[in-house]
Amino acid sequence: MANMIQTDSSAAATGLCGIVIRDAYEGGRAAARESLLARLDAQDLAHCITTFEGRDAAGRYVAFTLASDQAHAWAPGRDTLQLRDRLQLDTEKRSADLTREIVLALLLGPVAHEFPGMDELVSAVRIRHATVQAARRTTLDFQTSQAERPEDCWAYKEDCGFVILPGASLIEALTKATQPDVSGTLYSFSCYRATEYVMLLGIAQELARCNPPLLAQLQQLWTARPIKSGQFHDVFLREQGSMERPLPQHYFVPGDRVWFRNPDAASAEASGYEGSWVIYLGGGLFSNFWKRDQPYTLAAKCLEIYQWRHALYLDAEGQERIDEAKVEALVASVLTDPTEVERILTLMQRYRAPRGSFENGGCMDTTREFARWVCADTSDLVLPVD
Template sequence: MPMSIPAASAEPSVIAPQSAAHADIPIGIRLHTTQPASHALQWLATHQLGHLIQHQIGTDAQGPWQQFWLPCVPGAGAQNLDTTALAQTLGLSPDTRDADLDTEILAAMLLSPLGFQFPSLAEWQSAVRLRRFIVQAGRRTVLAFDTEEAERPDCWRWTEATGFVLLPGHELIPALQAALWPDVSGRLYSFSCYRATEHVVLLGLAQELQISNPAALAALQAQWQRKAIQSEAFQNAFLYEYGSLQTPLPSHYYVPGDRLWFRNPDAVSAGIEGYEGSWVFYLGQGRFTNFWKPNQAYTLVSKCVELYHWRHGVRTDGPSGQPWMDESIIEARVAETLADAQATQAVLQRMMRLRDPAGIYAEGGCIDASREAVRCVHPQTFGLRIAA
């Protein structure tokens, strides 16, 4: 039996586009709770944001709500919202201080151009902590890129019917850490970028459930002892999407812990398996995960330039006659472009455009309209779809 799923109001979502009659209601975070707003304000004050926050209370069809937002942050901009310099602007050190990483996450959420909704303050707090776990897991993850083969430590077993499942006697969190972190296992394991992001999400989720919902962690572990949840089923079970092609997020708006996709806008190179696009996490401080090269996180510029040059790495002279990608050519082209400010700007003018719809390769760039985050985790407002 699936674990009980609450009403739709318990799932994180974004605030619907405002009508003219409600244009005065700001964006940011909306809580549907009967708790006093002072509880949230006290929490925000512990993260150096209390003096910057504005808030409002009201009632809608779901009952009482409280809304919190940052009216502006220097450098973030109002029209072309940019969160990539938040840590620097606010004087934070997210790499060394958990509290500063939480503050960067909170500030980005409170600047949301669409607005997040949570059914309780506890869910908002868990969402921030969960994003922190994902960022920290993403920083340490180093893998070997492979779309054909996959490897895991000996606490995992693979079958075609189940995918990689846990062997008896092994716990989910340390097993995931061993698969993802070479400083734990002593070696690199082979992953595709999409499967890698699933494992990072799963690790962050398990760490949060250990705190907020141990029974759900037990259910998660039991699930991975039976069968791995993967691909679209994984997305449907654990994640929700915010932003769309109809209401796209700004090209520089990211919240640390977001899972997102950069699309390859070149039809030819996108036909090579593994090069359709690139799944990454936003780590904060203007950086995105690079699972393949330790200590070489991407910036928005370097990621766009790399994806642009995938078109130049296509080769057809292999023994199979099938197209393949020459990474050495891509690396040389990327270095050449990044060393030339004019060439970099020319690439960005194309790549920083919003992506085309699925199946279309026209004038779009590599920027997706949406981001992904994890559903609600607390017992009273549970939104994950896992079997008990």
């Protein structure tokens, strides 16, 4: 197929998709395209990238997408779960293959992944790459009522939680807390906090490269108090998709933080089982922080969450709990019945119901979360001032 460089005056009117760079390039879209391919080491994709140049209410932009015939062949319906296998990528053994999967998934975006310049795009790809690598190495002890961290770099404050010790490296502290291959110890986490640490590690590693002053501020802040929960989302992450305009159910980019909701009202009352927070690793796999050598497929995650409703019990204190051993046995049993598997997956792979409702909803979220811009001149990551 010949190179496709064209202008589409309807791009802004119909909604931008793929990768959008809001920057002016001397030489226009051709120069922007060459810069994109060079910076991402993706020159061999030249034949299948379509480039649009235009202007909208936010200003000038250049947009990059996969040509429609290539997109249909590699990710029909923007289903990126099979992207790695269709392109025969080895993303675990070859770093460049993981980068390739990330770039292609971004190009397939049904909603634009926007950047103020090429540097931010490159940093975003590197953050996603580092996040996937960290998630693959993370192994934790699942706990909802207790937690601990490496004592040589962490301390617990009653009013705010775990902080790093003065002089400790935030990157080293996060690595030791989540990667037993480094620390030699398994530490207790909830899945929500685990995703925060893994996402923050990927961001901090890129800040060390592109914006050391911001990393220094972040590290100083973490000696006083952590940023967590809703504030973590607001400060560090951007969210794509909405209940009104959901992302395609099978569209994921490696490095996304993803929520699977428990659609069963009763078992969702058990602490830690309101849903499951994971990192998309690429290749159709999602992180399993408790058994890292057994990452979840989408089907496996759906089957596990479905069986929570059948493993609910009250402990001696009258608290709702989930019997994990029973969940595992129930999943193994149902896998022998393809008809029942299909029934459960059809039920669970609906979009989730709105918060506060469980009516007719499945476990699939409508949004994905990923890191904000981080480069020195264009970052929109603003740390709180206490």
